[in-house]
Amino acid sequence: MKDQIEPAKNPDWAKESRDQEERIFLEGPKSRFFEIHHGINVGLEMLKGLRKFHSIGPCVTVFGSARFTESHEYYQIGLEVGEELSRKGFTVMTGGGPGIMEAANKGAKRIGGRSVGCNITLPREQKPNEYLDMWMEFKYFMVRKFMLAKFSFGFVALPGGFGTLDELFGILTLIQTKKIKHFPVVLMGKAFWEPLRCLIEDRLVGARTIAPEDTKYIYFTDSPEDAAQFIQSIALDRFSLKIKKF
Numbered sequence: 001m002k003d004q005i006e007p008a009k010n011p012d013w014a015k016e017s018r019d020q021e022e023r024i025f026l027e028g029p030k031s032r033f034f035e036i037h038h039g040i041n042v043g044l045e046m047l048k049g050l051r052k053f054h055s056i057g058p059c060v061t062v063f064g065s066a067r068f069t070e071s072h073e074y075y076q077i078g079l080e081v082g083e084e085l086s087r088k089g090f091t092v093m094t095g096g097g098p099g100i101m102e103a104a105n106k107g108a109k110r111i112g113g114r115s116v117g118c119n120i121t122l123p124r125e126q127k128p129n130e131y132l133d134m135w136m137e138f139k140y141f142m143v144r145k146f147m148l149a150k151f152s153f154g155f156v157a158l159p160g161g162f163g164t165l166d167e168l169f170g171i172l173t174l175i176q177t178k179k180i181k182h183f184p185v186v187l188m189g190k191a192f193w194e195p196l197r198c199l200i201e202d203r204l205v206g207a208r209t210i211a212p213e214d215t216k217y218i219y220f221t222d223s224p225e226d227a228a229q230f231i232q233s234i235a236l237d238r239f240s241l242k243i244k245k246f
Contacts, residue, residue: 025038025140041139041140042140042142042143045138045139045140045143046143046146048136049118049136049138049143049146049147050150052134052136053116053134053136053147053150053151056091056093056114056116056134056151057090057091057114058089058090058091058153058235059090059091059092059093059116059151059152059153060085060090060091060092060093060152060153060154060155060156060228060231061093061094061148061149061151061152061154061155061156062078062081062082062085062092062093062094062100062101062104062155062156062157062158063094063095063100063148063155063156063157063158063160063163063164063167063168064078064094064099064100064101064103064104064157064158064159064160064164065099065100065158065159065160065161065163065164066095066097066098066099066100066101066160066163067098067099067161068099068100068103068159069099070103074100074103074158074159074189074192075099075100075102075103076103077103077158077188077189077222077224078099078100078101078102078103078104078107078158079103079104079106079107079110080107080224080225081103081104081107081156081158081188081224081227081228082103082104082105082106082107082108082109082113082115083107083108083110083111083113083224084107084224084225084227084228085104085107085108085113085156085228085231086107086108086111086112086113086114087111087113087228088228088229088231088232089232090113090153090154090228090231090232091108091113091114091115091116092104092105092107092108092113092114092115092116093116093117093118093148093151093152094115094116094117094118095117095118095119095120095144095148095163095167096116096117096118096119096120096128096129096132096135096137097117097119097120097127097128097129098127098129100158100159100160101117101129102129102130102131104156105117105129105131105132106129106131108131109131109133114133115131115132115133116132116133116134116135117129117132117134117135117136118135118136118138118144118147118148119135119136119137119138119144120137120138120139120141120144121137121138121139145166145167145170148167149170149171149174149180152183153183153231153235154183154184154185154186154231154234154235155168155171155183155184155185155186156185156186156187156188156227156231157185157186157187157188157193158188158189159188159189159192159193168185168187171183171185172185172214172218175214175217176210176214181238182217182234182238183217183234184217184219184230184231184234184235185217185218185219186218186219186220186221186227186230186231187218187219187220187221188221188222188224188227189222190220190221190222193220197220200215200218201215217234
């Protein structure tokens with residue numbers, strides 16, 4: 001049965017995150033030595049991530065809450081999203097934690113796709129899930145968010161909280177300001193995202209705080225298959241990708 005898959009063999013996957021370095025770094029100005037030391041650490045962590053993920057292939061990043069369990073409908077949708085993206089030949093990248101992230105990684109793994117995670121050190125709630133072929137734990141949110149954007153040709157946001165919204169709007173800002181161009185963004189769960197759709201399409205466009213074309217690559221759907229197809233169609237055309245399907 002396709003649900004009966006073995007977790008990735010990673011002995012450190014359940015390690016709890018307890019590092020507090022970023023919190024200290026962000027607590028206002030410190031000595032010049034402290035600031036330079038931690039600035040170098042940020043750079044080194046970025047270089048480590050670039051080296052780690054250099055050969056993972058074309059990715060799609062899936063965002064979503066860490067708090068949904070396997071019995072939740074959004075977890076099940078996350079599984080299907082991971083499967084469909086893998087069928088299109090994409091590596092599924094997530095924040096590497098539980099909930100929606102775990103679901104998308106598990107969905108990829110259960111049909112033989114590639115699954116990677118960018119985990120973050122937190123005092124609670126986050127640890128690498130067991131369905132990752134490759135993962136890296138980051139101390140700095142800024143570096144982790146960079147990695148989630150750097151290697152992906154499209155983005156899927158399932159329901160989530162502050163972290164999901166932060167990641168989603170970070171990507172939308174990069175697209176709006178043309179730091180990245182023509183990258184598809186899919187919001188899965190139309191009922192959940194309806195207030196946000198109204199905010200974007202009615203209030204923001206209506207108030208001219210964003211332009212109508214800023215919403216061109218945002219797609220709302222309940223269908224994992226449609227989500228994967230939307231991303232693939234843009235990625236193949238825009239980036240001339242040659243993707244091996246599973």
